[in-house]
Amino acid sequence: MDRTMGCCWGVGLDADNHLFDVAYTIMSSESNEDWEYFLCNIRECLGGLQPVVMSDRNKALLYVVPKVFGIECHTYCVRHIREDFVTAAAKYGYRKESTKDLLEEMLNRVGSVCSKWSRVWACSG
Numbered sequence: 001m002d003r004t005m006g007c008c009w010g011v012g013l014d015a016d017n018h019l020f021d022v023a024y025t026i027m028s029s030e031s032n033e034d035w036e037y038f039l040c041n042i043r044e045c046l047g048g049l050q051p052v053v054m055s056d057r058n059k060a061l062l063y064v065v066p067k068v069f070g071i072e073c074h075t076y077c078v079r080h081i082r083e084d085f086v087t088a089a090a091k092y093g094y095r096k097e098s099t100k101d102l103l104e105e106m107l108n109r110v111g112s113v114c115s116k117w118s119r120v121w122a123c124s125g
Contacts, residue, residue: 006030008038012051035060039068056080078107 006029010022023042027034035058042051054075055061065074082103089099 006034008035010038010042030058030060032060032063035064036068039064043068057084082107 006027007024008027008030009024011019012022014020023038023045025038027038039053050073051069052073052075053061053065053069054077055065056077057080061074065071082100085103086100
């Protein structure tokens with residue numbers, strides 16, 4: 001049987017905004033069962049801390065993350081969202097470069113607003 005191997009990496013962000021490895025695994029596939037096993041082990045190791053899982057919207061992760069951590073703990077990688085948007089827009093005849101520039105500007109503005117709100121929230125909370 002020909003199977004596709006997958007590698008999964010879990011990283012964290014420390015107080016100095018540096019990434020560090022939390023966990024990794026080599027999977028026989030990226031199936032629901034493999035992802036659930038990996039995420040359940042991470043949940044156990046975190047000892048009750050709630051992570052934020054950022055993904056590329058992999059179908060198995062869309063199913064498993066809410067099951068293991070809850071829907072509020074799942075977010076999507078902006079780079080993947082932008083790439084998917086540009087690809088979809090190209091199917092409708094939009095020029096790839098102009099669409100990419102427009103989307104990048106929109107996402108930068110959203111990121112700026114979110115950043116300002118998170119600072120306000122941190123100060124008031």
